[in-house]
Amino acid sequence: xxxxxxxxxxxxxxxxxxxxxxxxxxxxxxxxxxxxxxxxxxxxxxxxxxxxxxxxxxxxxxxxxxxxxxxxxxxxxxxxxxxxxxxxxxxxxxxxxxxxxxxxxxxxxxxxxxxxxxxxxxxxxxxxxxxxxxxxxxxxxxxxxxxxxxxxxxxxxxxxxxxxxxxxxxxxxxxxxxxxxxxxxxxxxxxxxxxxxxxxxxxxxxxxxxxxxxxxxxxxxxxxxxxxxxxxxxxxxxxxxxxxxxxxxxxxxxxxxxxxxxxxxxxxxxxxxxxxxxxxxxxxxxxxxxxxxxxxxxxxxxxxxxx
Ligand SMILES: NC(=O)c1ccc[n+]([C@@H]2O[C@H](COP(=O)([O-])OP(=O)(O)OC[C@H]3O[C@@H](n4cnc5c(N)ncnc54)[C@H](OP(=O)(O)O)[C@@H]3O)[C@@H](O)[C@H]2O)c1
Numbered sequence: 001x002x003x004x005x006x007x008x009x010x011x012x013x014x015x016x017x018x019x020x021x022x023x024x025x026x027x028x029x030x031x032x033x034x035x036x037x038x039x040x041x042x043x044x045x046x047x048x049x050x051x052x053x054x055x056x057x058x059x060x061x062x063x064x065x066x067x068x069x070x071x072x073x074x075x076x077x078x079x080x081x082x083x084x085x086x087x088x089x090x091x092x093x094x095x096x097x098x099x100x101x102x103x104x105x106x107x108x109x110x111x112x113x114x115x116x117x118x119x120x121x122x123x124x125x126x127x128x129x130x131x132x133x134x135x136x137x138x139x140x141x142x143x144x145x146x147x148x149x150x151x152x153x154x155x156x157x158x159x160x161x162x163x164x165x166x167x168x169x170x171x172x173x174x175x176x177x178x179x180x181x182x183x184x185x186x187x188x189x190x191x192x193x194x195x196x197x198x199x200x201x202x203x204x205x206x207x208x209x210x211x212x213x214x215x216x217x218x219x220x221x222x223x224x225x226x227x228x229x230x231x232x233x234x235x236x237x238x239x240x241x242x243x244x245x246x247x248x249x250x251x252x253x254x255x256x257x258x259x260x261x262x263x264x265x266x267x268x269x270x271x272x273x274x275x276x277x278x279x280x281x282x283x284x285x286x287x288x289x290x291x292x293x294x295x296x297x298x299x300x301x302x303x304x305x306x307x
Contacts, residue, residue: 038062038063038064038088038089039062039063039064039118039119040063040064040066040114040116040117040118040119040167041058041063041064041065041066041117041118041119041120041121041261042065042066042068042110042117042119042120042121042160043055043058043065043066043067043068043121043123044068044097044121044122044123044124044152044153044156045068045069045123045124045125046065046067046068046069046075046078046123047067047068047069047070047071047074047075047078048069048071048074048236048237049234049236049237049238049250050123050175050230050234050236050250050253050254050257051069051121051123051124052074052078053250053251053253053254054121054123054254054257054258054261055067055078055082055090056078056081056082057254057258058088058261059081059082059085059087059088059089059090060085060087060088061087061088062087062088063088063118064088064089064090064091065078065079065082065088065089065090065091066090066091066093066110066114067079067082067090067091067092067093068092068093068094068095068106068124069092069094069124070094070095070096072092072094075092075094076092078090078092079091079092091113093106093109093110097124097147097148097152098138098139098140098144098147098148099138099139099140100140100147100151100152100155100300100301100304100305101304101305103152103155103156103159104155104159104305106156107155107156107159107160108159110160110163111159111160111162111163114163115163115166116163116164116166116167116170117160117163117164117166117167117170118167118170118171119170119171119172119173119261119262120156120157120160120164120170120171120172120173121173121175121257121261122153122156122157122172122173122174122175122207123173123175123257124148124149124152124153125148125149125175125203125238126144126145126148126149126200126238127196127200127238127239127241127242128179128196128197128199128200128242129196129200129241129242130196130241130242130243131196131242131243133196135190135194135199137189140300140303140304141304142188142189142300142304143188143189143190143194143199144199145196145199145200145202145203146188146189146190146199146202146203146206148203149200149203149204149206149207150203150204150206150207150210151206151297151300151301153174153207153210154210154297154301155301157172157210157214161223164223165221165222165223168221168222168223169222169223169224170222170223170224171223171224171225171226171260171261172211172214172223172224172225172226173225173226173227173228173257173260173261174207174208174210174211174225174226174227174228175207175227175228175230175257176204176205176207176208176211176227176228176229176271177200177201177204177229178229178232178273179197179200179201179204180201180204180205180208180280180281180283180284181198181201181202181204181205181281182202182205182281182283183202183205183206183209183283183289183293184202185289185292185293185296188202188296190202205280205281205283205284206293207227208227208271208280208281208284209283209284209289209290209293210293210297211225211226211227211269211271211284212269212284212285212290213290213294214268214269215268215269216269218268219268224266224267224268225268225269226260226266226268226269226270226271226272227270227271227272227280228256228257228259228260228271228272228274229256229271229272229273229274230252230253230254230256230257230274231247231248231249231250231252231253231256231274232247232248233245233246233247233248234246234247234248234249234250234252234253235248235249235250236250252274255275256272256274256275259272259275260272271284
């Protein structure tokens with residue numbers, strides 16, 4: 001058996017207390033299955049921070065984790081830890097999301113290695129950066145946060161939809177933020193008035209518009225899409241770079257993402273603020289904004305990939 005319900009039941013144990021989690025794991029429906037039957041979970045940006053913790057946790061639940069990042073040494077360390085634990089299995093794929101050709105190549109490699117995907121977690125991201133830092137453009141010429149946090153995940157998800165459709169019931173989880181700022185379609189790369197926090201907030205709202213689109217488009221297919229703000233200012237590299245004091249632990253964010261990735265009974269298209277379903281920024285419910293974002297995203301991808 002593979003599928004989300006079993007993982008969801010284990011999640012309930014996790015949320016109650018960790019002895020309960022251990023108990024649940026002892027009865028995991030995945031502990032006795034062959035690797036081919038494991039739920040397959042891809043977590044982008046799982047070489048550090050929240051993604052890394054999620055990879056290690058789902059490994060202990062018996063999942064096969066596709067670990068992704070840019071740093072081979074840190075990625076291999078995550079894979080080795082999952083393999084050494086023995087309950088799950090893992091494999092590392094490298095790609096820099098600052099270059100869309102690498103994102104497309106990653107999707108191609110994953111399609112070559114796997115015939116289905118149960119959960120895709122779009123987690124890789126660049127934070128607001130240190131105060132006063134300069135605007136950065138990617139290899140493709142787009143504003144860094146817009147591309148790494150949103151556009152790369154858009155492309156990866158679109159290119160992996162056939163695998164997710166073969167994994168139904170399957171899920172796409174976009175790890176977003178409570179920092180959501182209105183997208184300006186006349187200046188998506190923030191040529192004017194660049195500010196790291198605003199660029200970050202726009203990219204995080206773009207992920208939510210995409211989630212709403214996916215939910216509508218995939219209705220009835222068994223592939224569900226969610227967006228989640230994990231926790232405020234977790235103690236990760238992203239937050240440390242801003243120079244601010246962390247306000248929450250990675251474990252807190254982990255519980256939020258685990259819930260949307262695995263718990264049964266959720267409705268596709270929901271936005272979660274930590275463990276609670278909430279309304280997202282109003283632009284997420286504007287069909288014209290979503291249409292524009294889709295159009296601009298496809299144009300940018302076609303240009304970068306010479307299509
Ligand atoms: N930290 C918070 O308080 C907070 C709050 C709300 C939402 N979030 C969201 O949670 C997610 C994880 O954040 P985190 O705090 O865990 O950050 P983190 O510790 O800085 O980890 C970010 C991950 O993304 C990867 N990444 C960064 N740039 C990349 C690129 N160009 N190409 C490919 N991978 C790249 C990093 O890889 P490298 O190791 O190679 O850099 C790393 O694995 C993000 O989407 C973030 O927006 C975080």
